[in-house]
Amino acid sequence: MQPILKIDLSTGNTEEYKIPEEWERGFLGGSSLAARLLYPYLTKELNPFSPIAPLLFINGPLTGTSGPTVGRFVVCGKSPATKLWAESNCGGFWGPELRFAGYDGLWVTGKAKMPVYLWIEDGRLEVHNADHLWGKDTYKTQELIKQEIGHNGIHVAVIGPAAENGVVFSGIFCDHGRTAGRTGLGAVMAAKNLKAIAVHGKQNLPLVHLEEYAGLRSESNRTLKNDNEARILRELGTAGAANYSEYLGAMPAKYYHQGGFELVDNVSGSTMAEKLLSGQSACHACVIACGRVVRLEDGAKRKGPEYETIVSFGPNLLINDLAEITRLGELCDRYGMDTISTGNTIGLVFYLFESSIITTKDTGGLVLRWGDPIAVRQLVRMTANREGIGDLIAQGSLQLAKYFNAEDEAVQVNGLEVAYHDPRGVSGMALSYATSPRGACHNQSDYFFVDWGHTQPELGIDYFPRHSEAEKSANVARHQDWRTVYNAMVMCIFANIAPQMQVDLINAACGYHWTIEEMMRVGERGWNMKRAINNRLGLTAANDKLPKALLEPLPTGGTEGFTPDIKKMLVAYYNARSWDHETGFPTEQKLSELGLDDVATDLWE
């Protein structure tokens, strides 16, 4: 990979950092490599908002190569929401453009004296004043920076007002609504007085076997384009399977307390395609194009919501109007907030209001009735601006619940709000959420696909019925290792390509001779590296758990009253992982086996 540009915003010093070759080979790139690089700096005492906190933007070895769905980058650091490992990857065009500019990463520390933005073009860095951009929304900021620089080809990663106001689920945005949404890294960027990073470049990419790679790229993209799953994503968006998810009880409704959502078809990808869709949008060189472009009654084209946003502001809050959901998603994008955590935490407020734990005294007179988009819009605004109860929402569901002495009611894991794949419908998600290195995340292992029957026999990822439990624990671990490879590449999880093709692409790009098993080992190493970081930050076996709501049976709907036996699942999972049952640490032997002796020494001596 290319060098990482280190930038200290306090001093203005910069340095080109060459990534050690053995770490590239051992961790591949993306978030796994970031974990290896940041390991010494992420301490328990580190305040994520302090100037010394690192914020690392990093690519994978295939980013920008026009391979299957590899136009992505990832941002890593310490999360202000969870105080644990933070990573959030993002599509669009920014990652490839950074690569074309000659860098595979930006390692930002320090704090600028006043708001600034960075402009990087073909290896040259300029720091620009951003006073006039502070307070502007994410779309306007991108537009203004493009005008200022006067260059059509640039791409800009930005934060919005929510990040400036320290909302712990604020993200980093680029290219019209592409987001590194989770874990609050937008607020970390804001704490550095860094409003945006604009990039452009024309340099060639470092591919070891260019011709071989070109052939594999064409073949894999052709196959992917004709894949049924890709066709569903292209034609219907990520909410294409919403009806099926609801049918299985995997789509949460009414803040995870209602079994099923009768009006699911009002908010499905099918309905969006038939009533609102005016086009598709794609990340760099992606043949899937899952992004939605919709037209509402005002005639303007805007980004259409994806599955998580639809459920977050739809069934989760009992709203069944796609146009309203679209507007709420756009509002979050403009303020720069993660729609999963925003909708989830607002859902908690509605739930506590219904339970009379929160009253109109707390809401400033706002009456909260399920299904009322006007009240939700008001709460979104109050959150971004930290007004009234919005100041509590801005701290995330766990802190809000603690404030009202209702900690058990928050549907979160380790401070990150649960995404919209209910483990009572698809049990593998119980382990995905409980053991994910960044809290209740569905992207570290989208195991619901496997529970739907999407197996990978070449990887030993087999089918277990959707309500099976401990018997699938080792399978989940295997799936996590595989997705860790995706997050290292950095490849979109919607790329349904054969594992042999995946390893062939890596080998051609990097000049390796890996087998599938060696590739999976790299995934396992990355997973354990992130676990070790979290262990150093204070995470133990006691953190691996599910919130109360997900362990209560729903009398109606597709869950069929099932609740996962998470304790039994975890015992089998720890055995499969060779993790110590008492501490939750990877065993010394496991770490050593993965070549992480220094980490083993830190954890165990």
Add this chain to the structure above:
Amino acid sequence: MAITFPSIEWLNVLKDKLNNDSRYNKIARNWEGDLIFDIQPAGNLVHSITMYLDLWHGKCRLVDYAPEPGKHPKPTFVLRSPYNNFTSILLGQLDPMTAMMTSKLKVEGNLAYMMRNVPTVLDFVRCCREVTSDIL
């Protein structure tokens, strides 16, 4: 009597089943769309076979075994797959949604309609399974 898939007998029994199964009649009451099974040679099936079904409001109005090409020119759906995948679905070894998501069953037609009518699709497959007692 064993009903072998694929055959004229199988298709006719399926038609009767769909017209008389109260659960299917109810779940599929809003379904409007004809379909063609395009079964590709594999395993014990040497030549490809097509079967046509006209499904309408919870009933099956018409079936046609091995129709002349072009006789039903614009079916709402064409479901295409090698014979072994069809039989895996009929024998309960392969979930129909999984088959579709993983491209084991190719679908031509209105995906939006298909994806919003999952219960109908699954219940149609249940009926197919219940009339299948033998394969080639």
